[in-house]
Amino acid sequence: MNTLAVIEHAGGEPDGAVLEVLSVAHSLARQSGGVVSAFVAGPLGSDVAGYLAGWGVDKACVAAGGVETYLPLYWAQLIADTARAENAVVVLLRANALGRDIAGRVAARLGGALAADCVGLSVVDGKVRLERPVFSGRVFVTAEFSGPGPLVATLRPNVFSAEMPDKPGAGRVVTLAAKVAQASGLRRNPEDCATVIATELARDTGKHLELSEATAIVAGGRGVGSAEGFRMILELAEVLGAAPGASRAAVDAGYAPHALQIGQSGKTVNPALYVACGISGSMQHLAGMRTSKCIVAINKDPGAPIFRFCDYGIVGDLFDVVPALIAQLDRTIWDGQRKMRCIVPLKERRRQ
Amino acid sequence: MRIAVCLKLVPASTSDIRVAPGGQSLLLAGVEMAVSLYDEYALETALCLREALPGSTIHALSIGGEECVKCLQHALALGVDSVLHIRAPGADSRAAAKLAAAALRLLELDLVLCGRQACDDDLWFFPGALGEALGWPHLSAVSSVAADGDKRAVECRRRFEGGEQFIHAPWPVVISCDRGPHEPRIPMLKGRLAAKKMPVPVKTTSELGIAAADLTPALAVLRYAPPAQRTPKKVFTCPPTDAAAELVRLLREEEKLI
Numbered sequence: 001m002n003t004l005a006v007i008e009h010a011g012g013e014p015d016g017a018v019l020e021v022l023s024v025a026h027s028l029a030r031q032s033g034g035v036v037s038a039f040v041a042g043p044l045g046s047d048v049a050g051y052l053a054g055w056g057v058d059k060a061c062v063a064a065g066g067v068e069t070y071l072p073l074y075w076a077q078l079i080a081d082t083a084r085a086e087n088a089v090v091v092l093l094r095a096n097a098l099g100r101d102i103a104g105r106v107a108a109r110l111g112g113a114l115a116a117d118c119v120g121l122s123v124v125d126g127k128v129r130l131e132r133p134v135f136s137g138r139v140f141v142t143a144e145f146s147g148p149g150p151l152v153a154t155l156r157p158n159v160f161s162a163e164m165p166d167k168p169g170a171g172r173v174v175t176l177a178a179k180v181a182q183a184s185g186l187r188r189n190p191e192d193c194a195t196v197i198a199t200e201l202a203r204d205t206g207k208h209l210e211l212s213e214a215t216a217i218v219a220g221g222r223g224v225g226s227a228e229g230f231r232m233i234l235e236l237a238e239v240l241g242a243a244p245g246a247s248r249a250a251v252d253a254g255y256a257p258h259a260l261q262i263g264q265s266g267k268t269v270n271p272a273l274y275v276a277c278g279i280s281g282s283m284q285h286l287a288g289m290r291t292s293k294c295i296v297a298i299n300k301d302p303g304a305p306i307f308r309f310c311d312y313g314i315v316g317d318l319f320d321v322v323p324a325l326i327a328q329l330d331r332t333i334w335d336g337q338r339k340m341r342c343i344v345p346l347k348e349r350r351r352q
Numbered sequence: 353m354r355i356a357v358c359l360k361l362v363p364a365s366t367s368d369i370r371v372a373p374g375g376q377s378l379l380l381a382g383v384e385m386a387v388s389l390y391d392e393y394a395l396e397t398a399l400c401l402r403e404a405l406p407g408s409t410i411h412a413l414s415i416g417g418e419e420c421v422k423c424l425q426h427a428l429a430l431g432v433d434s435v436l437h438i439r440a441p442g443a444d445s446r447a448a449a450k451l452a453a454a455a456l457r458l459l460e461l462d463l464v465l466c467g468r469q470a471c472d473d474d475l476w477f478f479p480g481a482l483g484e485a486l487g488w489p490h491l492s493a494v495s496s497v498a499a500d501g502d503k504r505a506v507e508c509r510r511r512f513e514g515g516e517q518f519i520h521a522p523w524p525v526v527i528s529c530d531r532g533p534h535e536p537r538i539p540m541l542k543g544r545l546a547a548k549k550m551p552v553p554v555k556t557t558s559e560l561g562i563a564a565a566d567l568t569p570a571l572a573v574l575r576y577a578p579p580a581q582r583t584p585k586k587v588f589t590c591p592p593t594d595a596a597a598e599l600v601r602l603l604r605e606e607e608k609l610i
Contacts, residue, residue, distance in 0.1 A: 101492040103480070104479060113571055130571075135363065140578075142574045143571040200518040261531075273610070283366050309582055311585050311607075316588075316592050328596040328600045329600055
């Protein structure tokens with residue numbers, strides 16, 4: 001069973017989410033005796049072939065044009081064409097803004113099916129078996145796909161382990177057709193039906209880590225009381241090397257921007273560590289974070305629902321508990337040497 | 353501008369969804385149903401666009417069994433210009449996109465709005481599949497839409513990891529909506545009562561020229577399961593400094609997370 005991993009990348013060393021996609025692509029192909037291809041969007045550094053081969057890729061199809069440009073139809077067309085050419089039975093993408101945007105289009109174009117936010121993928125009796133959350137994580141469904149067309153799957157981040165295979169892949173590199181590759185920058189591919197143009201990109205100013213694929217998150221709720229109070233959440237996030245997040249109540253009250261909202265009508269996250277501060281734990285909030293590996297709840301109400309969904313809880317006023325935690329972490333992790341505005345992700349710091 | 357909004361009826365976000373013994377089905381009888389949250393944002397976006405561009409019309413569409421008349425009555429109560437129920441019980445997102453495209457093609461539309469995901473299957477499939485079926489571009493998870501009637505184009509904002517995109521797209525286009533600047537309005541009682549008396553036109557799948565084979569579910573469900581239950585390992589009620597010290601120790605030594 002041939003697989004196609006979509007590697008979306010902005011340069012430098014691929015991050016954990018990319019490696020998760022590669023690992024799943026390799027594991028499915030290995031289970032069923034297929035070939036692993038990678039569709040590479042954006043520059044991957046000089047030794048693309050060697051790097052991807054190390055992760056089990058037999059053939060890398062490299063497309064010109066940066067991933068920072070918004071060209072969903074362009075990517076969908078290239079990915080669908082590549083999937084056809086490589087005879088891919090499973091096409092894998094990250095469940096991020098770009099992956100979610102184009103996965104449905106690719107699946108429809110190929111006459112296949114889509115499975116979003118998969119938390120399990122395997123091959124059983126020659127069929128693809130997948131597990132994914134439905135009803136905002138209130139139920140998990142196991143389903144089977146047997147065609148027609150390929151299965152396009154987006155993977156929930158931080159679920160699959162990134163394991164480098166014992167044997168490298170063949171690592172051939174193919175540059176995708178010039179007529180398509182010419183459509184770089186913000187210009188569209190003339191053969192594309194797209195007339196959509198991204199006129200501008202506004203990058204967040206890098207004040208803190210991005211939520212969606214974060215391995216650690218500190219979230220504040222209504223309990224933080226004010227935008228001023230939310231700064232404490234930002235500081236705890238900094239000490240931990242975590243991304244800050246917020247509940248809908250905190251966003252609606254204006255303590256934090258909507259970009260930080262976790263839960264229904266916001267983002268779904270799946271970190272290794274989730275610290276909920278002053279969040280009661282409504283069904284809508286749980287929908288966005290309940291699959292986190294370790295959940296810590298801080299709330300002054302011992303009856304708050306969040307205490308039924310956490311691994312560790314501290315009953316207490318967060319204005320006492322959070323500063324105490326910050327002080328303790330400063331001593332334990334940083335030996336009192338923490339530099340302000342530290343935004344090193346938890347995972348990378350552990351590697352150092 | 354002529355706007356269509358696709359609405360799906362799903363279990364309310366606060367409802368408890370249980371798995372039947374054996375895991376072969378879900379116990380949905382008696383569960384409160386509501387318009388999918390993001391579809392409500394789509395409807396709100398449509399209503400705002402109609403206010404901004406006088407003369408615009410909104411056409412609401414819902415696909416499913418008899419129950420989805422509720423979505424359309426909600427839309428009628430908020431003053432949409434026409435509604436259509438496509439009767440296709442059990443249609444999945446892929447089938448729904450084919451059915452919607454067949455119906456929407458007849459309406460000479462400028463814009464089709466829907467939610468970024470349906471709050472039941474959480475697939476994020478419908479918008480892209482609909483765009484593909486119509487041969488239009490689609491923009492997904494857009495947080496704000498402004499229309500320029502002279503240029504016949506929309507200006508949209510869309511969040512991505514680490515930033516925001518500003519997008520210019522000429523009509524026609526499919527847009528899936530994320531939470532936007534306006535909260536969905538709630539219909540007045542008078543509007544709700546009036547809506548219940550209005551007729552809801554129905555089309556069947558065969559009337560739309562879609563064969564039964566095109567409506568086969570894309571994925572075969574093997575079983576359902578509730579999410580893994582979590583039992584708190586430790587809940588501290590001691591003074592904050594003691595609790596903080598012990599928690600940090602546990603996260604470091606036991607969980608090896610920090």
